Amino acid sequence: MQPIVSVSNLSKRYASGHQALDSVSLDIDKGEILALLGPNGAGKTTLISIICGIVTPTTGSVKVNGHDNASEYRKTRKMIGLVPQELTLGAFDTVWNTLCFSRGLHGHPPDPAHIEKTLRQLSLWEKRDSTLMTLSGGMKRRVLIGKALSHQPAILFLDEPTAGVDVELRKEMWALVNELRESGVTIILTTHYIEEAEEIADRIGVISDGRLLLVEEKSALMEKMGNKRLTIDLRQAITEVPPALAEYDLQLSDTGDQLTYTYDTRRERTGITALLQALNDTGLSLRDINTSQSSLEEIFVNLVSDS
Amino acid sequence: MNWHAIKVIYKFEMLRTWNTLLQSIASPVISTSLYFVVFGAAIGSRIESVEGISYGAFIVPGLMMLSLLTQSISNASFGIYFPKFTGTIYEILSAPMSFVEVVIGYVGAAATKSLIIGFIILATAGLFVDLQIAHPIWMLSFLILTCITFALFGFIIGIWADNFEKLQLIPLLVITPLVFLGGSFYSVSMLPPAWQTVTLFNPVLYLISGFRWSFFEVADVSVGLSLSMILLFLAICLGIVWWMFKTGYKIRQ
Ligand SMILES: Nc1ncnc2c1ncn2[C@@H]1O[C@H](COP(=O)(O)OP(=O)(O)OP(=O)(O)O)[C@@H](O)[C@H]1O
Ligand SMILES: [Mg+2]
Numbered sequence: 001m002q003p004i005v006s007v008s009n010l011s012k013r014y015a016s017g018h019q020a021l022d023s024v025s026l027d028i029d030k031g032e033i034l035a036l037l038g039p040n041g042a043g044k045t046t047l048i049s050i051i052c053g054i055v056t057p058t059t060g061s062v063k064v065n066g067h068d069n070a071s072e073y074r075k076t077r078k079m080i081g082l083v084p085q086e087l088t089l090g091a092f093d094t095v096w097n098t099l100c101f102s103r104g105l106h107g108h109p110p111d112p113a114h115i116e117k118t119l120r121q122l123s124l125w126e127k128r129d130s131t132l133m134t135l136s137g138g139m140k141r142r143v144l145i146g147k148a149l150s151h152q153p154a155i156l157f158l159d160e161p162t163a164g165v166d167v168e169l170r171k172e173m174w175a176l177v178n179e180l181r182e183s184g185v186t187i188i189l190t191t192h193y194i195e196e197a198e199e200i201a202d203r204i205g206v207i208s209d210g211r212l213l214l215v216e217e218k219s220a221l222m223e224k225m226g227n228k229r230l231t232i233d234l235r236q237a238i239t240e241v242p243p244a245l246a247e248y249d250l251q252l253s254d255t256g257d258q259l260t261y262t263y264d265t266r267r268e269r270t271g272i273t274a275l276l277q278a279l280n281d282t283g284l285s286l287r288d289i290n291t292s293q294s295s296l297e298e299i300f301v302n303l304v305s306d307s
Numbered sequence: 308m309n310w311h312a313i314k315v316i317y318k319f320e321m322l323r324t325w326n327t328l329l330q331s332i333a334s335p336v337i338s339t340s341l342y343f344v345v346f347g348a349a350i351g352s353r354i355e356s357v358e359g360i361s362y363g364a365f366i367v368p369g370l371m372m373l374s375l376l377t378q379s380i381s382n383a384s385f386g387i388y389f390p391k392f393t394g395t396i397y398e399i400l401s402a403p404m405s406f407v408e409v410v411i412g413y414v415g416a417a418a419t420k421s422l423i424i425g426f427i428i429l430a431t432a433g434l435f436v437d438l439q440i441a442h443p444i445w446m447l448s449f450l451i452l453t454c455i456t457f458a459l460f461g462f463i464i465g466i467w468a469d470n471f472e473k474l475q476l477i478p479l480l481v482i483t484p485l486v487f488l489g490g491s492f493y494s495v496s497m498l499p500p501a502w503q504t505v506t507l508f509n510p511v512l513y514l515i516s517g518f519r520w521s522f523f524e525v526a527d528v529s530v531g532l533s534l535s536m537i538l539l540f541l542a543i544c545l546g547i548v549w550w551m552f553k554t555g556y557k558i559r560q
Contacts, residue, residue: 014560015560052400052401053400053401054397054400054401054559055559055560056555056559056560073403074309074403074405075403076403077401077402077403078403080401082397082401084394084397086394088393088394088395088397089393089395090390090393090395091393092323092326093319097319097322100315101315101319101398102398103311103315104311104312104314104315105311105312105315105316105398105399105402105404106311106312106402106403107309107311107312107402107403108311109311147398
């Protein structure tokens with residue numbers, strides 16, 4: 001199946017000389033939820049802005065549903081809804097009018113029924129006649145989501161949707177995201193929080209310093225996370241792993257006095273009992289053993305610091 | 308053409324005028340009335356007539372131009388500067404619209420507003436002086452062309468300006484002096500010959516001259532020249548706007 005968004009070799013150097021993106025390539029499938037994870041200044045917003053047409057790339061190209069986002073921008077932009085990171089809203093406009101405005105901008109005829117449905121979905125119906133400057137931060141965030149949904153996009157970008165949002169609203173938001181996904185909308189969101197990506201996404205992409213370090217199915221990442229390590233400290237250093245222990249695929253530390261065994265906690269048999277038995281048989285004497293688990297956080301930190 | 312987008316931008320901009328009715332409509336009308344009282348009544352009683360036209364009536368086209376120019380510029384420049392300033396321009400940039408559509412929306416609304424103000428001033432002037440319009444079609448054409456051209460010019464300023472000071476700078480420092488020195492309140496033939504030549508370098512002179520001709524059939528320069536000048540200025544503004552959108556100048560990084 002053709003990806004709904006296809007980004008190839010995208011680079012962006014701002015006028016300031018800062019390289020915000022460095023040949024990023026990424027395919028996004030129709031109907032999936034992709035979370036882009038990365039620290040401040042990683043380039044998440046820049047990537048989204050380029051796809052939406054707000055920032056022009058230095059090199060590289062973006063295709064949306066097979067259309068080039070520069071030469072066929074009408075087709076590509078019509079499909080995209082964007083909820084920006086900053087709470088950028090006018091002041092004197094009403095909630096109702098600003099949603100109608102967004103719908104019109106994207107080339108759709110007025111549809112009061114759809115606007116009403118969207119406002120109700122976001123619990124903003126009571127606020128429809130309020131001017132934007134009288135809203136709280138969380139309400140403004142919802143208005144921005146409403147504006148993006150006002151033109152029924154096939155692809156929705158949420159740039160840090162949960163910044164400044166309380167737990168209750170966050171739950172509602174995820175419920176809405178799931179509802180949208182059910183209806184076939186592709187969703188790309190950015191976040192700093194691993195738990196958030198873990199909770200909602202199908203796939204997770206990690207960006208740091210303008211580079212896309214990995215994009216993987218969440219389950220594959222979780223598998224890595226499901227691994228545990230058993231570290232065995234030896235009384236005496238050895239030069240190589242005894243052949244009798246070959247089947248356990250042990251890692252010998254540089255100092256020669258530590259063996260590491262990696263196993264999957266979710267499997268029926270972890271092999272620990274057998275390993276300890278085998279160790280005993282080789283006559284090695286143990287000083288200490290301990291286990292540790294690699295979290296997604298840790299995977300993430302490793303990836304970011306390796307880059 | 309994305310007509311729906313043009314329509315919502317136009318509507319949004321017109322609604323902004325409605326919300327600030329006092330500032331956007333009442334203030335130019337009041338200030339023009341003051342000009343009538345001061346220039347028309349006080350000075351006019353001494354000058355009597357210019358080229359056979361009562362002074363009060365003679366200054367009407369110039370006064371209209373003064374309001375049209377400043378209003379077109381300030382409306383259009385503010386209209387596009389504000390979303391740039393608040394960040395809401397992201398929506399325009401990510402919408403399926405071409406620059407032509409963006410310009411039609413913003414410049415169209417700003418020009419409409421000035422046109423309305425122009426008619427109100429004309430009606431107000433009618434209360435003070437006896438007005439006759441010799442060439443209504445020409446008058447209307449000059450009016451519309453001026454509104455559009457200077458709304459475009461304001462749009463350019465709005466994109467160029469990166470603070471409020473710059474936004475005010477050109478209307479205040481350039482346009483107002485040019486209008487005053489462009490023969491709004493006098494006929495160029497009343498000046499010493501050397502100054503007559505200097506005045507010919509003032510583009511606003513051509514606007515006022517042509518506009519005044521459509522009222523009274525008196526002009527400082529030929530009507531054809533006036534029309535050519537305004538069309539030239541229109542073309543230059545269109546060219547600059549096109550270039551701005553093409554290069555993303557101060558809009559798209
Ligand atoms: N208009 C700009 N001009 C110059 N540099 C910019 C501009 N916008 C962003 N940058 C720089 O590009 C880099 C990437 O910024 P970007 O906003 O894409 O990061 P981000 O991943 O969204 O960060 P955050 O998590 O803080 O939102 C940053 O170093 C930033 O300073
Ligand atoms: Mg960001």
